[in-house]
Amino acid sequence: MAKKNRVAIVGVGYSDVSRGTGYTLDKLTAQSSVAAMDDAGIKPTDIDGVVVHSFPHQFVSSTHTAAMLGIPDLAFYSGNVDGAAYSVAAMHAIAAIASGSAETVLTLRTVHKDGAAGGGRPSGNQGIPGNQQFSMPYGSFTGSHWAGLYMQRHMAMYGSTEEDFGAFAIAQRKFAVANPTESFFHEELTMDDYLNSRYIAKPLHLFDCDYPVDSSSALIFTTEERARDMKQKPVFFDSWANGTTKEADFSLVGDMTHSSPWMASKRMWSRTDLKPSDVDTAGLYDGFSFIAMQWLEALGFCGEGESGSFVRSGATSATGSLPTNTDGGACNVGRRHGANFFIEVTRQLRGTAGDRALPKKPEVGVVSNAVGGFAACALLTAE
Amino acid sequence: MTTEVSPPLPLPNELTAPFWEGASKGQLVIQHCNSCGHFQHAPEPICSACLSFDLGSAPVSGKGTVYTFCIPTQAFHPWFEDKLPFVLAVVELDDQPGLKMITNIVNVNPDDVKVGDRVEVTFQPLGEGFMLPVFHPAAQ
Incomplete structure (x- = not known):
């Protein structure tokens, strides 16, 4: 159109x-x-x-x-x-x-x-104002806490495993190793490395977290x-959308496996003639690895609950159908709060990714940011 | 050397006080709309179901189901240093579909908790007279 x-x-x-x-x-x-x-x-x-x-x-x-x-x-x-x-x-x-x-x-x-964590923690006896008084006394303080809640719900609903989340961390680490000037991590990750990394909030491991x-x-x-x-060479926004859930509190959204990425994705696809099969590369927010995996499902690149097997198939690797987080993602290049995906997909689409240029030059890319209560995504095109 | 570690204590306000006052009496009390009967948690100045400002609070059954949980193994507040690992959970209450609260599951081995477990409210002292509504596995 x-x-x-x-x-x-x-x-x-x-x-x-x-x-x-x-x-x-x-x-x-x-x-x-x-x-x-x-x-x-x-x-x-x-x-x-x-x-x-x-x-x-x-x-x-x-x-x-x-x-x-x-x-x-x-x-x-x-x-x-x-x-x-x-x-x-x-x-x-x-x-x-x-x-x-x-x-x-x-x-x-x-x-x-x-x-991310420094803003809202109470100290001493000041007391917790507002609605955080219904989470902090229970030991819920940071994103790692709701991340663990989202992962457990996915595991219970679909039978996904820690190894599924690990497969994502391993796959994007491969891209990070190929991006030594931006990545803070230079060695490939093994499943043992992932599973042996400490829990922050079981099932959430250290290597599920952005850096x-x-x-x-x-x-x-x-x-x-x-x-x-x-x-x-310009890169164009083909379509874009926000999405939110009825509940603002990330821990209390109605359906944790279908949170705001689903609303944003549906709205974005309704605004374009492009389809998931037209997308050549993705930059999916990985504040925690499960978030990128919820986006894979929400955007329709795999079936509901099937992000783990999709990643294990190699689909998100450099030679797969959807090379994903080709800069290594925020788990490896550090927390840029979504901007790195817009930047990296732009570099791939306009052909300035240097040594990291994908084997098949992409024409269409998708980028996304956030999860839970609010999210956004956009389709980018080389022309 | 002993160090006084304070719990994260609530600072009740007009909206949140009924929850804490109820807990101190051993009741789980949730904000309740006087116009349409909708429960909402956390409390807000307006009913999101009917836009009424006529809001009160009401005791609920205290029975529910584990919607999800995780097991924090790192304390982000000194109060929790000697409480690790514990079960941080979201419980869906029986009283209204989708009515959920953040809580802890207690009196259980954390690794034995499962999504879908039936649970019942109980109360634990938090400090300075505050009682914290938490949940334990329901009697069979």
């Missing part, structure tokens, strides 16, 4: 990334922004929109970011702390460009290493017309 008001990705960039950069959130944000502008071959004066997603307790302002970079005037800006991590910034920017609210938008996700780092990720989006004149 001919698309009007197409939105293109024209620049991608990362900050320095490590377990402890010692850099402020603003400095990391500035680094990734400059890298993305260099990649796109544009200047701050070419940008008229900034959208940032950050944690409430690690807030990064869109207007301050613009000022820091010397962007003179913003037609559109938004600083978000709610929802599906980087994809929230992406969704706002796509909507802004498609609607004509802005032409060229810088999108950002910046996170310090302790971000906490300081990072900032930036992507620049613009109109098709402007994209045609830029340095990089």
Whole structure:
């Protein structure tokens, strides 16, 4: 179907990334922004929109970011702390460009290493306000806790096993080993390594978890017309969608094996002529490995409950039908909160993945972010 | 050397106080809509089923089913250091389809818990007079 008001990705960039950069959130944000502008071959004066997603307790302002970079005037800006991590910034920017609210938008996700868990823990006798008083007294504090709950439910419903989740961790580690400049892990993972890694919240193992780092990720989006004149071959958004569940609390969603990725996937497929069989590569959020596996099922790449056997078949490997998380995923390149998948699929589709270029050049890719209460996904095309 | 470790204690407010007051009397009390009879947990200022603001609370049966669980083996709060491993669970209460709460399953070997197990509420002291509603395997 001919698309009007197409939105293109024209620049991608990362900050320095490590377990402890010692850099402020603003400095990391500035680094990734400059890298993305260099990649796109544009200047701050070419940008008229900034959208940032950050944690409430690690807030990064869109207007301050613009000022820091010397962007003179913003037609559109938004600083978000709610929802599906980087994809929230992406969704706002796509909507802004498609609607004509802005032409060229810088999108950002910046996170310090302790971000995911550091915000809400009570100390001493202050008391727990709000609805966390119905989870923390029971020992539920972090994502690893709800992750264990989701995995156990899948195992009970479908007979999946720890080895199924392990197969995913092993498969994406192979990609990580081939990406030594970005990955923090350089050795292949065996099933014994996986099963012998400590539990965080059984059945969740250490190697199911993304790797906490300081990072900032930036992507620049613009109109098709402007994209045609830029340095990089543009990659286009074919379709995109958010999805949420009726229940906001991740531990209390109605159906843990059919959470928000299912809503987002259904909505995304309803907005395109493309089908799952048209997709050549995937970047599926792996804050925990089960999340990427729920996306494999939700997006229709395998049957309900069958993500384990799909991964074991080799389908997500470099030579499989759906090479998945070809940069190694956030479990290996570190926590970028979804942005790394938009960046890596872009690099594969436009042909700038270097040594890691897939054996069969992909034309269509899918990216996703988050799980549970909120999620988003998008289809990207090389033309 | 002894170190005083405090439990994570609730700070009850207008919406949450009935749950904690009920627990202190040995009752599992859940927010209940006076207009349509809908239970909701956690409590909110409005009934998500009928949009009524006329909300109260009511005791429930205290019987339910394990929807899912995990076994934390790392403490993210000092209170839990000497309680590992324990069973963190979501229990679906019998009183309304889909009515679920985060809780613990106690008086059981963690590795014996299964999704679908029938459980009943019981109460454990948390600290400073607070009682915590938790669940144990239902009597056969």
